[in-house]
Amino acid sequence: MQTLYLIRGLPGSGKTTLAYNMCNGRSDIAVVEADHYFIDKNANYIFNSSKLHQAHKRCQNDVIIYLMRGFDVIVSNTSTTEKEVKIYQDLATEFNAKFVSLIVENRHGNMNIHNVSPEKIEQMKNRFSIKL
DSSP states (O other), rough: OOOEEEEEEOTTSHHHHHHOOOHOOSSSSSOOOOOGGGGGGTTTOOOGGGGGHHHHHHHHHHHHHHHTTTTTEEEEEOOSSSHHHHHHHHHHHHTTEEEEEEEETTTTTOOOOTTOHHHHHHHHHHOOOOOO
């Protein structure tokens, strides 16, 4: 059975590192992140908040394509709200894939590599939804 993993957490928590470590050299698993859509042809990360909605839509579309092709998929996004989680949970259901939500914490003290402001991170913390 295919699996769609959603790795959730605040910037700097290690979502991307965990996603790629989970692949462990497998060729039948894809990592998808909204951040991928802000990388230019020279591998520079250039965030544009006006394109964030479009980046998430493209991320969701890529998940659909990979699930249709039989891949397991790892989505590594902040996904702080139930609405954001439900999008991927519904996609898993639609494609008869197992859904696993993983939350990573920043107990190691990493700084986020995308220069997200402390104020923005505090906003994300305040809206982070956890369903136990």
